[in-house]
Amino acid sequence: MTTKPELSKNIDVLPGLAALALFAAMAVAILSANFGPIQGFEAGAAITRSIGYALFNLERAAPVVTSEGFLMPFLAVAFVLDAALGAAVMLARREGGEE
Amino acid sequence: MIESLTFALFAVVTIASSLGVVLVEDVWHSALFLGAALLSVAVHFLLLKAAFLAAVQILVYVGGVLILIAFAVMLTRDPGGVGE
Amino acid sequence: MVGAFDFAAAIPMLPFASFVVAILAGYFTPRLLPKGGAVPGIIATGGSLLLSGWLMVTVSGTEHYYNQEIYTWTTGLAGETFDLSFGLLLDPLSSYMLVIVALISFLVHVFSLGYMNDEGETGLPRYYAGLGLFSFSMLAFVMASNILMAFMFFELVGLCSWLLIGFWFREPGPPSAAKKAFLVTRFGDYFFLIGVVAIFATFGTGLFAPRGDELGFPQLTAEALSGEMAPVVADFLGTIGLEPQTWFALIGLLVLGGVIGKSAQFPLHTWLPDAMEGPTPVSALIHAATMVAAGVYLVMRMYGFYAQLPRILALIALVGGFTALMAATMAMVKREIKQVLAYSTISQYGYMMLALGAGGYVAATFHLMTHAIFKALLFLGAGAVIIAMHHNENMWDMGGLKDKMPVTYWTFLSGSLALAGIFPFAGFWSKDEVLYEALIHGLNDPILLLAYAMGLIAVVFTGFYTFRMVILTFHGEARTETAEDPGSVRWNVKFPLVVLGTLAATVGVVNMAPVKELTGWDITYLHHWFESGIQTVTLGEYHHLLESAAGYHAADLAPFLPAALSLGLALTGAGLAWILYRGPDPTAHTDKLGSIKTLLYNNYYQDEYQVWLAEGVTMPLAQVADKFDQGIIDGVVNTISSLALFSGSRIRRLQTGRVTNYAAMLTLGLVVIVLVVALIGGWF
Amino acid sequence: MVVETQYYVLLSAAMFSIGVFGLLTRRNALRFLMSVELMLNAANINLVAFSAQWGNMTGQTFSLFVLALAAAEVAVGIGIILVLFRNFRDVDVTEPATMRW
Numbered sequence: 001m002t003t004k005p006e007l008s009k010n011i012d013v014l015p016g017l018a019a020l021a022l023f024a025a026m027a028v029a030i031l032s033a034n035f036g037p038i039q040g041f042e043a044g045a046a047i048t049r050s051i052g053y054a055l056f057n058l059e060r061a062a063p064v065v066t067s068e069g070f071l072m073p074f075l076a077v078a079f080v081l082d083a084a085l086g087a088a089v090m091l092a093r094r095e096g097g098e099e
Numbered sequence: 100m101i102e103s104l105t106f107a108l109f110a111v112v113t114i115a116s117s118l119g120v121v122l123v124e125d126v127w128h129s130a131l132f133l134g135a136a137l138l139s140v141a142v143h144f145l146l147l148k149a150a151f152l153a154a155v156q157i158l159v160y161v162g163g164v165l166i167l168i169a170f171a172v173m174l175t176r177d178p179g180g181v182g183e
Numbered sequence: 184m185v186g187a188f189d190f191a192a193a194i195p196m197l198p199f200a201s202f203v204v205a206i207l208a209g210y211f212t213p214r215l216l217p218k219g220g221a222v223p224g225i226i227a228t229g230g231s232l233l234l235s236g237w238l239m240v241t242v243s244g245t246e247h248y249y250n251q252e253i254y255t256w257t258t259g260l261a262g263e264t265f266d267l268s269f270g271l272l273l274d275p276l277s278s279y280m281l282v283i284v285a286l287i288s289f290l291v292h293v294f295s296l297g298y299m300n301d302e303g304e305t306g307l308p309r310y311y312a313g314l315g316l317f318s319f320s321m322l323a324f325v326m327a328s329n330i331l332m333a334f335m336f337f338e339l340v341g342l343c344s345w346l347l348i349g350f351w352f353r354e355p356g357p358p359s360a361a362k363k364a365f366l367v368t369r370f371g372d373y374f375f376l377i378g379v380v381a382i383f384a385t386f387g388t389g390l391f392a393p394r395g396d397e398l399g400f401p402q403l404t405a406e407a408l409s410g411e412m413a414p415v416v417a418d419f420l421g422t423i424g425l426e427p428q429t430w431f432a433l434i435g436l437l438v439l440g441g442v443i444g445k446s447a448q449f450p451l452h453t454w455l456p457d458a459m460e461g462p463t464p465v466s467a468l469i470h471a472a473t474m475v476a477a478g479v480y481l482v483m484r485m486y487g488f489y490a491q492l493p494r495i496l497a498l499i500a501l502v503g504g505f506t507a508l509m510a511a512t513m514a515m516v517k518r519e520i521k522q523v524l525a526y527s528t529i530s531q532y533g534y535m536m537l538a539l540g541a542g543g544y545v546a547a548t549f550h551l552m553t554h555a556i557f558k559a560l561l562f563l564g565a566g567a568v569i570i571a572m573h574h575n576e577n578m579w580d581m582g583g584l585k586d587k588m589p590v591t592y593w594t595f596l597s598g599s600l601a602l603a604g605i606f607p608f609a610g611f612w613s614k615d616e617v618l619y620e621a622l623i624h625g626l627n628d629p630i631l632l633l634a635y636a637m638g639l640i641a642v643v644f645t646g647f648y649t650f651r652m653v654i655l656t657f658h659g660e661a662r663t664e665t666a667e668d669p670g671s672v673r674w675n676v677k678f679p680l681v682v683l684g685t686l687a688a689t690v691g692v693v694n695m696a697p698v699k700e701l702t703g704w705d706i707t708y709l710h711h712w713f714e715s716g717i718q719t720v721t722l723g724e725y726h727h728l729l730e731s732a733a734g735y736h737a738a739d740l741a742p743f744l745p746a747a748l749s750l751g752l753a754l755t756g757a758g759l760a761w762i763l764y765r766g767p768d769p770t771a772h773t774d775k776l777g778s779i780k781t782l783l784y785n786n787y788y789q790d791e792y793q794v795w796l797a798e799g800v801t802m803p804l805a806q807v808a809d810k811f812d813q814g815i816i817d818g819v820v821n822t823i824s825s826l827a828l829f830s831g832s833r834i835r836r837l838q839t840g841r842v843t844n845y846a847a848m849l850t851l852g853l854v855v856i857v858l859v860v861a862l863i864g865g866w867f
Numbered sequence: 868m869v870v871e872t873q874y875y876v877l878l879s880a881a882m883f884s885i886g887v888f889g890l891l892t893r894r895n896a897l898r899f900l901m902s903v904e905l906m907l908n909a910a911n912i913n914l915v916a917f918s919a920q921w922g923n924m925t926g927q928t929f930s931l932f933v934l935a936l937a938a939a940e941v942a943v944g945i946g947i948i949l950v951l952f953r954n955f956r957d958v959d960v961t962e963p964a965t966m967r968w
Contacts (some may be wrong), residue, residue: 102869102870106868106874108872110874113878113882114878114882114885115883117881117882117886117905118885120885120889120898120901120902120905121885121886121888121889121892121893121898121901121902121905126883126895126897126898129897129898129901130897130901133901133904133905134935136882136905136908137904137908140908140911140912141879143875143912143915144912144915146870146918147875147915147916147918147919149915149918149919149927151927151928152915152930152931152934154913154928155931155934156911156934159907159934159937159938160904160934160937164904164937164938164941167941167942167945168900168901168941168945168947170895170945171897171900171945171948171949172897174949174952175897175948175949175952175958
């Protein structure tokens, strides 16, 4: 059985005003900003391949798009994910249980 | 021109489904709205020439994270009453 | 080449080693400690004596003097502040003093064998450890090359005196006497400490004598007063805005506080008679060579500084003369033999101060040495008497001991003659020189003349109380059963007595100024001794300073008349005592003095007024301060803390524990940051 | 015709603010998690938009890390929510307030 989405009725709007204020401030700042013309990627640039090269600090000539090397963050994220996996397992396990 | 139109359309979709995520009563509906929002973000990625990222967005978010959330929603359903 | 200077550090370290041995062995293996620690102590102080003698020979033979830093324990910022270090200053004065200290300390150790071991005292390792530490402190104090090191060992000497005076801590008297000695001398030392800080602040150095290019503070003072002020001194004086003469006098006064406390000068002399509660050898050590001598020695060590301050010198002379007179009057009526000796010590150190104040540097050092010898002799002799009398110290219970203990009698008599200043014993030459110096300088200065007059009158009293003591103790008939049949003493008591007795009779030979005048023989060895030394720390320099800076001029006067005068007065006093107390059963003539005797016997109520000062003035002040501290200072602190607690208990309600609230605050903070950055960056 | 970067940034700001709004107004822990996902995606849009703006790959590559981190965050978050539910039979974030003063 499917139900129609209904708007929630017990929303406490007062703190939400803070979010609205944030949006207002950011919107004003963004709209008054000028980023200049869009440079864009070169025609025929291999974007996906560039991501791969960037991830492993590999050097290639054009048409690869330039980027910074991300090998170290890549490794760091690997550890973070590992830790998250461990943490998730630890949390999900029943306390005191070995199962 | 077509790009601007696509952007406008999907911007509306993104905003609308994001609002849906936070405003609807049922968590399950929220999760579905989240899926819609994430998918529309993938479209924005495509517009920005980030095809790979769009694919990853769909695979990881919609295929992974959303499934996890859906599981969590179902696991935390109050057995007796309606959600939230 | 290895010389005496290389072993100089061993002179104090040997007694220190005996202290360590006595402490450790006494604590862990008391059975292994021979004679309760006496043997290591005797070996150590004997070694110190030999090394000191060698050092003295080395110093006399060469023009090389030793003034070196041996250990820097705090390094200052280069060019801005100063280093704090230990150093050795080995010159004629310190080597001379080292021999005296080591000799007395050695003999006291030997004597202790008879006084403590043979009497079956307990706690001997503690006793000998105290003696070792005492000797170590004093020897190191004597060798100190800067005033901070001197201060540290000065304090250590005070600590040791506390330990040893309170040796019999189970009885009621000694602990309180020890406390009194400690507190009274500490009262003076507060001023000394401030003086040390002032010296370092003013001169940036605490050196007594120049070392290489570094000048000592007396030399800096001389430069400052002669107009060539060193930059550091000029800076400091500019900061505090005082005339150099005034400020240096202030420093001199502050340091003098420590001297007056340690050397038991009026008005801080009250601790010394009480210190008689300690074992008699300790009294000998304290009075003759260590504790009390430390104060006077300090003035000698920095005499180049004091010699430029005429007002302080006059004050020193006045205090010295007054103390000499006052203590001598009090000594006349005491019943206990050691009390008489205690007051005579105060009186004799008064003479030394008088000499120093009157510009008689050599006279003071000379009297310090002769006094060390005859006072140690008298105390050890009194100790022998006390052993014989089974620890009864009342002279009225003695009498007739002359025939029963002849060695003690003759040596004691030698010391007494020296103390009274009877020709030709050592004390005559030194006291005569003291008075002569005071007189020739006093003829140009009424204050010094007053001090001289007091010192001269004290001579009569000295002769009187000395012979009253001798006659009551040794002459006449035995007045109690104990005196009929006194205990016996062994070689370890007699040996120090004989050594010191011989010295007391003969040591005056080192400086017979009147004989030189009379015969032209040059036997003022001590003058020549102090003529040499590190430049600017010699007798010649001191004379120059006294004449140029302090304006002291010696009147031209032959020494015979003053000498004859003081000798005559001493003989008068002694003869008076002889007339009054001779015969088999003397009467207590001092009772005829009536209320004056009561006044004298109660030491002019000095103790009472000091107790009144403590209880009537200091206590209420302290209570007010306590109220201020508890009420206002603590009140402010408590108020601040309770304010913090209260506001904390309110503010912590911000911490609701709800994520939503924290997120709201984060968001608002972000809004504020965005607005601020935008406004500053001019985005709007 | 290429869309101005400004509008992407505006879109991302809107999405972010909606996430914040959800965080501030709702009490369900799961919706918290979803709001955080929205905010992370908003950040990703920004990154990718500026990557296109400057013709540089750094933004896109970095957004991959954001994705990875989001996945990890969801895994841990869901673990926490499950523990929360086990302990309180509810996923209301105002319930577990025992650690406050």
